[in-house]
Amino acid sequence: xxxxxxxxxxxxxxxxxxxxxxxxxxxxxxxxxxxxxxxxxxxxxxxxxxxxxxxxxxxxxxxxxxxxxxxxxxxxxxxxxxxxxxxxxxxxxxxxxxxxxxxxxxxxxxxxxxxxxxxxxxxxxxxxxxxxxxxxxxxxxxxxxxxxxxxxxxxxxxxxxxxxxxxxxxxxxxxxxxxxxxxxxxxxxxxxxxxxxxxxxxxxxxxxxxxxxxxxxxxxxxxxxxxxxxxxxxxxxxxxxxxxxxxxxxxxxxxxxxxxxxxxxxxxxxxxxxxxxxxxxxxxxxxxxxxxxxxxxxxxxxxxxxxxxxxxxxxxxxxxxxxxxxxxxxxxxxxxxxxxxxxxxxxxxxxxxxxxxxxxxxxxxxxxxxxxxxxxxxxxxxxxxxxxxxxxxxxxxxxxxxxxxxxxxxxxxxxxxxxxxxxxxxxxxxxxxxxxxxxxxxxxxxxxxxxxxxxxxxxxxxxxxxxxxxxxxxxxxxxxxxxxxxxxxxxxxxxxxxxxxxxxxxxxxxxxxxxxxxxxxxxxxxxxxxxxxxxxxxxxxxxxxxxxxxxxxxxxxxxxxxxxxxxxxxxxxxxxxxxxxxxxxxxxxxxxxxxxxx
Numbered sequence: 001x002x003x004x005x006x007x008x009x010x011x012x013x014x015x016x017x018x019x020x021x022x023x024x025x026x027x028x029x030x031x032x033x034x035x036x037x038x039x040x041x042x043x044x045x046x047x048x049x050x051x052x053x054x055x056x057x058x059x060x061x062x063x064x065x066x067x068x069x070x071x072x073x074x075x076x077x078x079x080x081x082x083x084x085x086x087x088x089x090x091x092x093x094x095x096x097x098x099x100x101x102x103x104x105x106x107x108x109x110x111x112x113x114x115x116x117x118x119x120x121x122x123x124x125x126x127x128x129x130x131x132x133x134x135x136x137x138x139x140x141x142x143x144x145x146x147x148x149x150x151x152x153x154x155x156x157x158x159x160x161x162x163x164x165x166x167x168x169x170x171x172x173x174x175x176x177x178x179x180x181x182x183x184x185x186x187x188x189x190x191x192x193x194x195x196x197x198x199x200x201x202x203x204x205x206x207x208x209x210x211x212x213x214x215x216x217x218x219x220x221x222x223x224x225x226x227x228x229x230x231x232x233x234x235x236x237x238x239x240x241x242x243x244x245x246x247x248x249x250x251x252x253x254x255x256x257x258x259x260x261x262x263x264x265x266x267x268x269x270x271x272x273x274x275x276x277x278x279x280x281x282x283x284x285x286x287x288x289x290x291x292x293x294x295x296x297x298x299x300x301x302x303x304x305x306x307x308x309x310x311x312x313x314x315x316x317x318x319x320x321x322x323x324x325x326x327x328x329x330x331x332x333x334x335x336x337x338x339x340x341x342x343x344x345x346x347x348x349x350x351x352x353x354x355x356x357x358x359x360x361x362x363x364x365x366x367x368x369x370x371x372x373x374x375x376x377x378x379x380x381x382x383x384x385x386x387x388x389x390x391x392x393x394x395x396x397x398x399x400x401x402x403x404x405x406x407x408x409x410x411x412x413x414x415x416x417x418x419x420x421x422x423x424x425x426x427x428x429x430x431x432x433x434x435x436x437x438x439x440x441x442x443x444x445x446x447x448x449x450x451x452x453x454x455x456x457x458x459x460x461x462x463x464x465x466x467x468x469x470x471x472x473x474x475x476x477x478x479x480x481x482x483x484x485x486x487x488x489x490x491x492x493x494x495x496x497x498x499x500x501x502x503x504x505x506x507x508x509x510x511x512x513x514x515x516x517x518x519x520x521x522x523x524x525x526x527x528x529x530x531x532x533x534x535x536x537x538x539x540x541x542x543x544x545x546x547x548x549x550x551x552x553x554x555x556x557x558x559x560x561x562x563x564x565x566x567x568x569x570x571x572x573x574x575x576x577x578x579x580x581x582x583x584x585x586x587x588x589x590x591x592x593x594x595x596x597x598x
Contacts, residue, residue: 002147002519004018007064010054010064013554013555018038025519027520038537068113068148080131116144149476151468168479169404171482177401188390201376201379227341229356232345236338239331253316259316279306286299394442395441412426426448430443446475450467459471459472473508490520493505509527510530526588530593536563565589566585
């Protein structure tokens with residue numbers, strides 16, 4: 001709902017601040033005082049075209065700002081946040097950003113204030129803001145229109161499109177219909193996914209066959225080589241050993257001789273070696289180990305070293321002998337095997353393990369490609385089955401919509417009769433379509449036959465502006481309990497009516513205001529008497545300082561009870577001080593159930 005509006009230098013309004021009621025607000029004033037400027041101001045916040053002529057004479061710019069309270073999960077909040085607007089409920093509004101939308105969990109909902117602004121310069125340039133953030137006018141209009149609905153002489157923004165009419169009818173159809181519609185939408189999404197998969201398989205059948213052939217050849221090549229995990233690294237190490245066998249064998253034998261001495265056959269003298277030297281040290285300490293604990297400990301350590309040296313010498317001998325057994329034939333085998341593995345790693349991965357991983361993924365993909373024929377047959381059967389079920393569900397939705405349309409037509413007809421349009425008839429046409437859409441297989445059109453014998457025409461083409469406003473009022477009253485839309489603005493909804501019809505219009509606006517905020521511009525006291533907040537636009541004249549003569553300005557403020565009686569008296573008789581007119585005004589307020597004071 002709109003809580004506060006500030007208007008500066010727009011038309012004849014120099015500056016006005018309005019505090020609005022969450023229910024029924026009415027705007028009145030003498031002809032030419034600038035009542036419609038209030039609607040024009042709100043229209044600017046809905047993205048209406050900005051005209052430089054709307055700027056008050058002598059002013060540099062006109063500006064309109066409004067504070068609008070809404071639910072933190074409302075679409076307008078999400079749009080504002082995406083535009084970078086700063087809001088005062090960062091924690092709560094984040095719930096809307098993660099997908100809850102307008103249907104989010106009620107437990108996460110809090111009230112959020114949006115600040116909508118529009119400025120128009122005298123040169124015609126326009127600027128839009130949302131909560132202090134500059135935004136395109138189109139985005140301001142999108143945000144504003146999601147919060148506010150205008151029904152004016154030329155603007156009937158709500159229920160204008162077939163989609164909006166279908167949504168309104170579906171909401172009116174009730175909760176059971178909503179459950180059927182959701183079940184249909186789930187099946188429709190599944191059906192579309194299956195069709196997309198089938199189209200992808202069949203449209204790329206040639207490419208998929210080629211892919212399968214290439215994968216098959218690659219896997220056969222890998223299977224022929226049969227690489228083992230880590231085999232490339234093991235062969236690399238073995239090749240290095242075989243390529244340096246003489247150097248390695250010589251190093252092993254030199255090390256073995258240094259540790260344990262030469263073989264007996266090769267020995268030509270008493271050459272020192274590590275094992276002999278360590279044994280000498282051990283023998284020297286053995287004789288005195290029982291006399292000194294420290295030397296006993298060292299003796300034990302030397303014994304361990306002697307054992308290690310003997311083991312190392314033996315290992316060197318065995319290894320040197322094995323090197324002698326390995327020959328050029330093994331080196332050739334290793335080089336050949338490494339060449340086979342290198343061919344695979346150049347094609348399928350940086351190493352053998354990567355090649356094996358690629359092969360595993362490719363086998364799974366090949367299985368999918370080989371199953372294309374079976375998958376196509378399966379998908380075709382499922383799609384046929386799903387489509388048949390969808391058409392049954394669509395027929396059920398169409399029947400439910402048609403029944404709801406008849407109820408809606410009858411209810412709106414009763415409202416129109418009370419609004420001085422007894423011959424008008426609303427027709428809700430639910431027509432079958434061939435295509436299965438996300439909401440069914442039908443189209444919804446709301447048509448109006450304003451007179452007996454007139455052919456039903458789309459809303460807006462079969463009635464005058466005033467008649468259309470009353471038609472929309474009748475529709476909104478009937479729909480409001482099922483499909484609320486925030487704030488409604490009606491401009492001249494009472495055009496061409498008076499007397500009892502005017503009273504009925506006032507009553508129905510009050511009924512609508514039980515569910516939504518209503519703002520009405522009117523010249524009829526019978527309508528104004530039903531409002532919970534009465535706002536008057538005053539016209540005044542003043543002399544300028546120069547030679548330009550006089551200018552006209554308007555002031556806007558909310559009336560208290562006494563002022564309201566006087567305004568209704570003026571609207572009734574043109575004499576706000578007339579006792580009879582004031583008595584009649586008080587009677588109107590009492591009959592409308594509004595507070596009265598002298």
